[in-house]
Amino acid sequence: MKVLLVAEYRDGQFLASTQELVGFAQQMGAESAMFAVGGGSALPAYDGTLYLADAAQYGEYNPDAHKQLLLSVIDQEKPDMVVFSHSSYGWDLAPRIAFSLGAAQISEVVEASDGALVVPVCNAKLRRQVQPSTSMCVVTLQAGAFTAAGDGTPAVKEISGDAGGAITFEGYEEAEAGGVDLSKSEVIVSAGRGIGKPENVAIIEELAQALGGDYGASRPVVDSEWVEHNRQVGTTGQTVSPKLYVACGISGAIQHLAGMKKSEFIVAVNTDKDAPIGEVADVLVVADLKQFIPALTEKIKAG
Amino acid sequence: MKILVCIKQVPDMESKFKVDGAGTWYDTGDLAWRMNEYDEYGVEQAVRLKEQVGEGDITVLCIGSDKVKETMKKALAMGCDRGLHVSDDDVSAREPLQIASVIAGFAKDKGFDVIFTGMQSQDRGSGQVGVLTAEILAMPSITTIVDFAYDGGTVTAKRELEGGIKAIVKVAVPALFTCQLGLNKPRYPTLPNIMKAKKKELLSVPVADLLEADARQQTVKLYFPEKKGGGLVLEGDAPDLAAQLVQILKEKTTVLS
Numbered sequence: 001m002k003v004l005l006v007a008e009y010r011d012g013q014f015l016a017s018t019q020e021l022v023g024f025a026q027q028m029g030a031e032s033a034m035f036a037v038g039g040g041s042a043l044p045a046y047d048g049t050l051y052l053a054d055a056a057q058y059g060e061y062n063p064d065a066h067k068q069l070l071l072s073v074i075d076q077e078k079p080d081m082v083v084f085s086h087s088s089y090g091w092d093l094a095p096r097i098a099f100s101l102g103a104a105q106i107s108e109v110v111e112a113s114d115g116a117l118v119v120p121v122c123n124a125k126l127r128r129q130v131q132p133s134t135s136m137c138v139v140t141l142q143a144g145a146f147t148a149a150g151d152g153t154p155a156v157k158e159i160s161g162d163a164g165g166a167i168t169f170e171g172y173e174e175a176e177a178g179g180v181d182l183s184k185s186e187v188i189v190s191a192g193r194g195i196g197k198p199e200n201v202a203i204i205e206e207l208a209q210a211l212g213g214d215y216g217a218s219r220p221v222v223d224s225e226w227v228e229h230n231r232q233v234g235t236t237g238q239t240v241s242p243k244l245y246v247a248c249g250i251s252g253a254i255q256h257l258a259g260m261k262k263s264e265f266i267v268a269v270n271t272d273k274d275a276p277i278g279e280v281a282d283v284l285v286v287a288d289l290k291q292f293i294p295a296l297t298e299k300i301k302a303g
Numbered sequence: 304m305k306i307l308v309c310i311k312q313v314p315d316m317e318s319k320f321k322v323d324g325a326g327t328w329y330d331t332g333d334l335a336w337r338m339n340e341y342d343e344y345g346v347e348q349a350v351r352l353k354e355q356v357g358e359g360d361i362t363v364l365c366i367g368s369d370k371v372k373e374t375m376k377k378a379l380a381m382g383c384d385r386g387l388h389v390s391d392d393d394v395s396a397r398e399p400l401q402i403a404s405v406i407a408g409f410a411k412d413k414g415f416d417v418i419f420t421g422m423q424s425q426d427r428g429s430g431q432v433g434v435l436t437a438e439i440l441a442m443p444s445i446t447t448i449v450d451f452a453y454d455g456g457t458v459t460a461k462r463e464l465e466g467g468i469k470a471i472v473k474v475a476v477p478a479l480f481t482c483q484l485g486l487n488k489p490r491y492p493t494l495p496n497i498m499k500a501k502k503k504e505l506l507s508v509p510v511a512d513l514l515e516a517d518a519r520q521q522t523v524k525l526y527f528p529e530k531k532g533g534g535l536v537l538e539g540d541a542p543d544l545a546a547q548l549v550q551i552l553k554e555k556t557t558v559l560s
Contacts, residue, residue: 092446095434104519107429129523166443168473175467223485295545
């Protein structure tokens with residue numbers, strides 16, 4: 001089996017997720033090559049061939065140009081599988097490639113063995129094993145699902161093509177500055193959708209105070225504007241690893257788990273015993289947080 | 304301005320799911336159904352766009368059995384002008400390319416200026432349908448938008464990237480956009496608008512009239528992930544639970560010492 005890995009490059013750097021693609025190829029025991037629109041001197045740790053188009057010329061985001069460049073490499077390499085990260089770059093480009101190739105695309109793969117690809121369903125409550133019926137297929141890999149690997153320096157083959165495209169990339173807008181740097185907090189108490197209403201943020205904040213920590217939130221709470229964005233934990237917010245993380249009313253979507261699963265000790269408070277947050281929790285308290293959290297705060301204050 | 308917004312009806316994600324008899328999807332009985340959350344942002348953006356330009360016609364499209372019409376009525380009450388229901392009792396078995404081919408089959412000769420879809424569905428979550436639809440229609444597509452500004456035939460959108468960074472991109476219409484959570488604040492339909500929605504056009508066409516693609520992938524099985532174990536589950540009264548947890552935190556962590 002032969003796989004073509006599509007590396008990611010942003011703001012002048014290859015992303016760490018690129019090494020997870022290399023780890024996937026190794027786990028599959030597959031022969032591999034790599035493609036990137038990138039540049040700079042810090043290339044991915046990889047000892048195969050890297051087909052490299054210059055990001056200065058083709059842009060870091062230009063789906064039309066990247067599609068044509070990648071298709072030309074696929075035509076040369078004839079891989080069995082084209083592998084992307086399941087990320088803002090990967091889920092954007094992968095379907096364009098799959099469509100051009102007439103290939104099946106399997107999104108957000110979390111496990112792969114003997115041709116059986118497994119993906120999450122319904123917020124990761126369920127798993128689905130999928131079988132492509134086309135000879136070539138396109139996959140995107142869930143962030144963190146495969147162990148990063150790779151060493152050495154790639155043999156670079158420079159490639160070129162048409163730099164045109166219908167979409168113009170104007171630049172990046174940095175994450176909101178200021179606010180709270182949760183990555184330094186030793187204790188974080190986070191509010192999820194299960195808190196029910198904005199007034200209940202107060203009980204989360206009080207527990208965080210009693211524990212000498214900070215409070216955070218999951219994405220739905222931030223989108224509802226109950227808590228400001230600079231306290232969001234997860235893929236599109238902050239990645240944290242405190243000594244204690246208390247997840248209150250958070251179901252445990254992968255985007256949230258990716259931001260907090262490296263915490264030293266995780267307590268989840270949820271009415272649903274089967275919530276995916278239970279998979280990473282050291283202790284799952286099955287309770288109504290509106291009763292339990294104030295009781296806990298009181299107990300801690302009492303010493 | 305002609306706008307198409309594509310929505311999906313999905314189960315409430317807090318539901319207790321069961322695997323169906325065939326073992327390839329979840330059992331659709333005993334579930335509460337709602338509009339896919341990502342699509343609500345698409346509906347809202349479509350209505351705002353029409354309000355901004357001062358004229359236009361919004362079609363909402365949904366594929367599924369007759370029960371999806373309930374969800375379509377919400378989109379009509381939010382401000383869509385007409386509904387196109389693609390009648391398909393087997394919708395859960397369709398793979399993303401097939402869904403895209405149905406949407407494109409409908410949209411191809413309608414002259415839509417802007418198409419909105421969710422960036423993914425909450426149940427299947429492939430994140431492919433929007434982009435594939437645009438590819439079939441040979442139309443540019445921009446995914447994962449959290450900001451949308453239309454001005455004289457050009458859209459400036461912000462794509463959400465990892466780590467809270469956004470990419471600012473521009474495209475001329477016609478174009479397709481896939482909507483990320485937080486793009487806007489979807490409105491709640493008002494009672495007068497719910498009444499008005501009942502009189503809006505809601506046509507049904509059989510899926511066979513529009514479906515042009517064969518499946519390129521099959522579901523082998525659907526199953527619950529194995530519990531990784533190790534975690535302690537505590538149940539009981541709040542004060543007892545609090546006492547137990549404090550004891551555990553004292554033993555296992557240093558935060559209470």
